[in-house]
Amino acid sequence: MNQVILLIAIPLLVAFSMPLTGKLFPRVSKVIALLTLLFEAIWAGFILFNTKGAVSVVIGGWLPPFGINLVVDHLSGVVAFVVSIVVLFSIFFQLSSGLSKKPNFYMLSLLLVASLMGIIFTGDLFNLFVFFEIAGISAYSLIASGKNSNSSNGALGYLIPASVASVFYLVGIALIYSTLGTLNIAQIASSFSSVKPILATFIAFSLLTLVLLEFEIVPFNSWVPRAYQGAPSSISAIFSSGLALASGYVMLRLGVIVFNGGQGGFIRTGSFELGHALFGIGVITVIAGEIAALAQKDVKKMLAFSSVGQMGMVLVAFSIGTHSSIYGGIFALISHSFAKLLLFLTAGLIIMKTGKSKYTQWTGIARCSPLFGVLMLIGSLGVIGIPLFSGFWGKFAIIGSTVVLGKIGFIATTLILAASVVEGFYFFRLVHTMFETGEEKVPKVKANFAFWLISSLLVAVIVALGLRPGIIDGRLKKIPGELIGNAESGYVQAVNKQLKGSKK
Amino acid sequence: MNKVAALGVIVILGIFIQMALHDSNPGKGAFPEKSSSLVADSYLTKSVSQKAPAEISPGDTKLENGAANVVTSVVVDYRGFDTLGEVTILFAVAAGIGLFLKKRPHFKPRQPGTILKTLVPLAVFFIFITGSYVFLHGHLTPGGGFPGGAMMAAGVVLLALSIRKSMRSVFFKILESLAGISFVAIGLIGLYTKGSFLQNFLGAGALGNLYSAWLVMILYFIIGIKVAAELSSVIADFDQMEEGGKQ
Numbered sequence: 001m002n003q004v005i006l007l008i009a010i011p012l013l014v015a016f017s018m019p020l021t022g023k024l025f026p027r028v029s030k031v032i033a034l035l036t037l038l039f040e041a042i043w044a045g046f047i048l049f050n051t052k053g054a055v056s057v058v059i060g061g062w063l064p065p066f067g068i069n070l071v072v073d074h075l076s077g078v079v080a081f082v083v084s085i086v087v088l089f090s091i092f093f094q095l096s097s098g099l100s101k102k103p104n105f106y107m108l109s110l111l112l113v114a115s116l117m118g119i120i121f122t123g124d125l126f127n128l129f130v131f132f133e134i135a136g137i138s139a140y141s142l143i144a145s146g147k148n149s150n151s152s153n154g155a156l157g158y159l160i161p162a163s164v165a166s167v168f169y170l171v172g173i174a175l176i177y178s179t180l181g182t183l184n185i186a187q188i189a190s191s192f193s194s195v196k197p198i199l200a201t202f203i204a205f206s207l208l209t210l211v212l213l214e215f216e217i218v219p220f221n222s223w224v225p226r227a228y229q230g231a232p233s234s235i236s237a238i239f240s241s242g243l244a245l246a247s248g249y250v251m252l253r254l255g256v257i258v259f260n261g262g263q264g265g266f267i268r269t270g271s272f273e274l275g276h277a278l279f280g281i282g283v284i285t286v287i288a289g290e291i292a293a294l295a296q297k298d299v300k301k302m303l304a305f306s307s308v309g310q311m312g313m314v315l316v317a318f319s320i321g322t323h324s325s326i327y328g329g330i331f332a333l334i335s336h337s338f339a340k341l342l343l344f345l346t347a348g349l350i351i352m353k354t355g356k357s358k359y360t361q362w363t364g365i366a367r368c369s370p371l372f373g374v375l376m377l378i379g380s381l382g383v384i385g386i387p388l389f390s391g392f393w394g395k396f397a398i399i400g401s402t403v404v405l406g407k408i409g410f411i412a413t414t415l416i417l418a419a420s421v422v423e424g425f426y427f428f429r430l431v432h433t434m435f436e437t438g439e440e441k442v443p444k445v446k447a448n449f450a451f452w453l454i455s456s457l458l459v460a461v462i463v464a465l466g467l468r469p470g471i472i473d474g475r476l477k478k479i480p481g482e483l484i485g486n487a488e489s490g491y492v493q494a495v496n497k498q499l500k501g502s503k504k
Numbered sequence: 505m506n507k508v509a510a511l512g513v514i515v516i517l518g519i520f521i522q523m524a525l526h527d528s529n530p531g532k533g534a535f536p537e538k539s540s541s542l543v544a545d546s547y548l549t550k551s552v553s554q555k556a557p558a559e560i561s562p563g564d565t566k567l568e569n570g571a572a573n574v575v576t577s578v579v580v581d582y583r584g585f586d587t588l589g590e591v592t593i594l595f596a597v598a599a600g601i602g603l604f605l606k607k608r609p610h611f612k613p614r615q616p617g618t619i620l621k622t623l624v625p626l627a628v629f630f631i632f633i634t635g636s637y638v639f640l641h642g643h644l645t646p647g648g649g650f651p652g653g654a655m656m657a658a659g660v661v662l663l664a665l666s667i668r669k670s671m672r673s674v675f676f677k678i679l680e681s682l683a684g685i686s687f688v689a690i691g692l693i694g695l696y697t698k699g700s701f702l703q704n705f706l707g708a709g710a711l712g713n714l715y716s717a718w719l720v721m722i723l724y725f726i727i728g729i730k731v732a733a734e735l736s737s738v739i740a741d742f743d744q745m746e747e748g749g750k751q
Binding site: 020057068 | 520521523524525527529530531532533534535536541542543544546547552553581582583584585586588589590592593595596597599600601602603604674677678680681682684685687688689691692694695698699700701702703704
């Protein structure tokens with residue numbers, strides 16, 4: 001299992017070698033970058049397949065909490081696998097559409113995937129910060145590499161809040177270190193309840209500022225629309241399906257394991273009901289995201305706001321912190337990743353070929369090239385959560401966990417259902433416009449083999465998850481048990497075993 | 505209105521911080537009286553994986569880590585993975601700059617004055633010597649790869665200013681690339697010989713000797729080269745390019 005480090009080391013190695021290979025053989029270097037991403041997906045799948053329970057892997061030969069460790073469990077395995085597939089498909093799309101010719105683009109994508117893997121696997125709070133920084137810096141440049149007028153604007157709009165949030169995160173780390181004397185997540189988790197309550201709340205607030213910013217939660221998500229619109233479509237897809245997924249994962253890990261001490265139920269830090277606060281902003285995020293998406297004409301912005309709404313729903317689920325809500329949240333995140341990837345890539349291709357970025361200008365596109373309409377429809381159904389498509393099972397489990405909560409559960413249930421209706425409205429409005437007969441003649445949109453390969457695979461995944469969630473259920477169902485309670489296979493347990501070994 | 509709101513947020517935040525730091529509830533506070541449980545204590549006595557030696561003196565060879573400079577031993581050895589990340593951040597910055605700046609079509613460098621022309625070769629000589637001293641002695645004395653590399657890059661800039669032909673970033677890019685590859689490669693060698701990424705496979709050596717703490721020394725050499733090359737290539741990019749280019 002210590003081979004998991006290759007998921008971080010290999011993309012870094014290839015990225016470092018790209019200035020060299022890029023000068024010598026510019027074409028080959030891009031193919032090498034793509035092959036590296038393919039390796040990531042295969043290797044992450046291999047790691048996931050071999051995961052039996054939480055395992056801690058040390059780096060540098062120093063046992064935690066002194067050295068840095070990576071932790072592989074079902075949660076990190078599943079998330080890493082999905083993220084690697086998302087990045088592979090997006091960059092394959094980008095490469096095959098011939099949009100970016102500079103090798104630096106692929107170099108930064110490799111750094112982005114390496115940092116996402118680091119965010120997912122690391123068991124150290126400061127190491128997490130370093131990887132968030134790498135992800136951020138590659139992301140700023142990748143957004144700015146887009147070609148429309150909003151690109152540099154969007155990058156700047158992301159850079160400033162993210163930098164401020166990083167400072168907060170660093171303050172949180174410093175306070176934790178001076179209070180508890182360690183940076184290891186598992187060790188902090190076992191002693192976090194001894195921290196003074198107001199201090200604990202402040203630490204949670206500082207750490208979560210950065211995480212919620214990347215997770216696109218109100219009020220930290222002002223960067224979302226411009227960045228998504230300015231970035232190349234493949235990068236928007238990685239943001240929505242990869243970065244948001246990874247940050248949601250960190251939110252879950254910090255919230256349930258560290259702040260709540262793995263107890264389950266609403267997250268509490270000291271005397272403060274952090275869970276209720278998160279529940280509240282989650283609900284606000286759902287409302288704000290869906291209404292903003294409804295009012296939006298620009299397709300990429302609309303998809304961005306729809307992501308915001310979905311992430312709000314997932315935050316609601318995570319804040320409740322029961323077995324079924326955590327399961328539902330993860331399922332919803334994963335299915336959203338696949339569906340949004342399909343939507344972003346299809347929309348990106350249409351925008352690239354026609355040059356029209358507003359859905360009102362898309363009249364009749366699906367009349368000439370109906371397959372694109374079908375792809376958008378399937379992606380939409382996956383996001384909305386219509387039965388037989390993947391989004392259904394996530395929402396179903398989340399609603400199942402909110403209805404039993406009493407009064408606030410009633411509010412949450414109503415909102416999630418209402419949000420689905422709103423989602424349905426604006427997605428069907430988009431697809432309907434595509435199928436309308438327009439007055440002007442629309443050119444036929446053509447796609448290459450790579451696009452059809454990616455999109456058919458994604459459609460297959462969305463439908464397969466919808467028809468038979470059992471294919472990933474076996475692993476997902478184990479996740480809440482590893483987070484909540486002190487099961488022998490749990491995350492904290494795995495690291496603590498090593499701690500005991502170090503103190504002979 | 506916005507400014508008032510911003511002020512309000514800052515005031516609330518300030519009160520929150522004040523309350524958090526001077527929390528009177530029972531529990532562990534931010535400034536404990538006795539900080540005996542910090543992981544740093546074990547770094548100081550070099551007792552992470554073995555019992556703390558009674559005394560650490562120059563020339564000791566049985567230590568788990570041979571770097572006399574404690575900060576370096578933490579940065580490059582105990583938490584070397586973070587440093588790989590820091591190096592990557594700098595690399596990402598350089599790559600990002602290369603991505604969205606484009607070449608200036610008609611670039612005429614300004615001619616250097618007499619002072620620059622005469623003095624720079626002399627100064628650069630000393631700057632390079634100091635810079636390389638700083639990163640080669642990172643395991644013994646304060647400093648290390650990052651400041652040493654920055655010094656070297658400053659020398660390169662001075663040299664470029666005095667010679668005043670447009671700087672070419674290709675050479676620096678190749679150097680940077682080689683340094684990066686060797687950093688990860690050393691990590692992988694550790695993984696396949698000792699079983700853990702970035703593990704020391706070279707032994708600790710005698711504390712305080714120039715040739716000791718091999719892993720730290722080699723990694724800091726690589727970091728020094730990499731930082732110098734990266735900063736130089738960033739400056740070369742800025743020198744040749746202008747804002748607003750997308751391809």
